[in-house]
Amino acid sequence: xxxxxxxxxxxxLAGGPGSxxxxxxxxxxxxxxALAGRVGKVTFVDVLGPDFELPAGTDLGFNVxxxxxxxxxxxxxEMERRGIPYTGARRLSSEVAFxxxxxxxxxxxxxxxxxxxxVVMTNxxxxxxxxxxxxxxxxxxxxxxxxxxxxxxxxxxxxAAIADASKYSxxxxxxxxxxxxxxxxxxxxxxxxxxxHIQPRSGFYDISxxxxxxxxxxxxxxxxxxxxxxxxxxxxxxxxxKAHRAVGAEVYSRVDIxxxxxxxxxxxxxxxxIPGMTESSLLPKAAAAAGIDYATLCLKIIKISLNFN
Numbered sequence: 001x002x003x004x005x006x007x008x009x010x011x012x013l014a015g016g017p018g019s020x021x022x023x024x025x026x027x028x029x030x031x032x033x034a035l036a037g038r039v040g041k042v043t044f045v046d047v048l049g050p051d052f053e054l055p056a057g058t059d060l061g062f063n064v065x066x067x068x069x070x071x072x073x074x075x076x077x078e079m080e081r082r083g084i085p086y087t088g089a090r091r092l093s094s095e096v097a098f099x100x101x102x103x104x105x106x107x108x109x110x111x112x113x114x115x116x117x118x119v120v121m122t123n124x125x126x127x128x129x130x131x132x133x134x135x136x137x138x139x140x141x142x143x144x145x146x147x148x149x150x151x152x153x154x155x156x157x158x159x160a161a162i163a164d165a166s167k168y169s170x171x172x173x174x175x176x177x178x179x180x181x182x183x184x185x186x187x188x189x190x191x192x193x194x195x196x197h198i199q200p201r202s203g204f205y206d207i208s209x210x211x212x213x214x215x216x217x218x219x220x221x222x223x224x225x226x227x228x229x230x231x232x233x234x235x236x237x238x239x240x241x242k243a244h245r246a247v248g249a250e251v252y253s254r255v256d257i258x259x260x261x262x263x264x265x266x267x268x269x270x271x272x273x274i275p276g277m278t279e280s281s282l283l284p285k286a287a288a289a290a291g292i293d294y295a296t297l298c299l300k301i302i303k304i305s306l307n308f309n
Contacts, residue, residue: 002085005302008059009041013075013086017048018068019147027064027277034279034295035062039302050078060302060309061086064277067144071274072098085309087301089273093248097271100141100173103247107268110246113239114268115176115258122166128158128174135177140168144272151177175269180261183226185240186275186286188252188297189304192237193286197226222282224289232259236266243268251304254283 012035014028015021028044035042043055047065054061061079063086069075073095079086089097096102107114115137118129128134138161140148148168150161165172182200186193199221226233240255247253254275258267275283279294287297 002306003040003059005039005299005306007040008302009043009055009057010035010039010060010062010302011043011045011054011058012062013045013047013052013065013070015046015048016065016068016070016075018066018070018144020066020068020144023276023278024064024066024070027066027281030278030281030294031062031064031298034298038295038299047075050074054082054084058084060084060306062298062302063088063274066272066274066276067098068142071144071272072142085306087305088251089249089253090308093250094273097247097249097253097273098142098144100139100270101171103271104173106246106248107243110242112243112246112268113266114243115178117173117175120172120174122162122170122172125162125172127155128152132174132176134158137175137177138162138165139173139175140165141171141173143168178258178260178267180264181226181259183236183257183259183266184282184286185237185255185257186252186283187241187244187249187255188287188292188300190241191290192241193283194225194289195228195233195236196282196286197223197228198282199223222285224285228259229264232264232266235264239266239268243271247271247273249273250308252283252301254286 012028012031014025016024032042032044063070073091076091076094101119104117118131128136135153138150138152148165152158152161182198184196201219243255244253254272256269284294284297
């Protein structure tokens with residue numbers, strides 16, 4: 001029989017071996033603080049790979065490892081092997097959502113509006129695929145925080161983008177470039193949070209604009225709820241929920257969307273199954289706009305996750 005949440009020993013799983021390690025550590029510190037006094041015991045666990053040690057008596061792993069190992073299904077598989085419940089998406093849905101090629105296929109099958117795309121191998125990518133062309137976006141399929149992502153407007157930029165993206169993956173997702181507002185939408189269970197408008201102060205929403213505290217550069221303004229007509233807001237939220245369900249996310253996610261300037265049509269880019277969880281991160285920001293404070297959000301994530309363990 002599962003213990004009541006208030007009696008559980010929760011291990012907050014943090015860090016990971018990937019490019020988003022520092023962000024994950026910051027998320028974990030926030031979750032530890034939020035859960036203190038609200039669960040039986042909370043322990044911070046720095047995870048570098050599959051041989052991580054959990055404290056004796058761990059009842060639940062609260063996963064805040066963004067990107068590699070934490071978000072790609074491998075941590076989920078390891079927790080299942082050990083027979084210990086964990087928060088967030090299960091192994092298969094994590095694998096699908098983390099891989100932009102696999103999730104793109106799910107979007108198309110489910111009728112989710114998403115930019116036109118093609119997959120190229122870096123060793124043969126002498127020019128953009130004809131079905132996408134220039135301008136386009138070059139993305140390594142299995143990285144987060146816009147690592148290796150490039151907006152391409154010229155042939156020279158294409159060559160440079162492929163050279164950089166090849167550092168992260170031999171296969172690259174090339175997408176149609178949609179010009180418009182950058183939006184993100186949180187989903188928790190069947191609840192869709194208010195839309196956030198993301199407005200980088202320069203360039204696009206890359207790692208320097210997402211985490212200026214970490215990179216020492218860039219910066220972004222956030223507007224929540226986004227200033228959109230009601231019918232557009234509802235269309236964006238509907239597409240976000242459809243994308244969340246298309247990848248099979250069981251618990252919560254944050255869906256990134258571009259709202260095309262010419263016609264206010266929403267295009268889904270990706271579903272993040274372990275989004276940032278610092279107190280100032282976008283999912284907690286959207287939850288707050290919906291009347292759910294940070295600590296309550298963390299407890300709700302635990303409660304819903306226990307239904308799938």
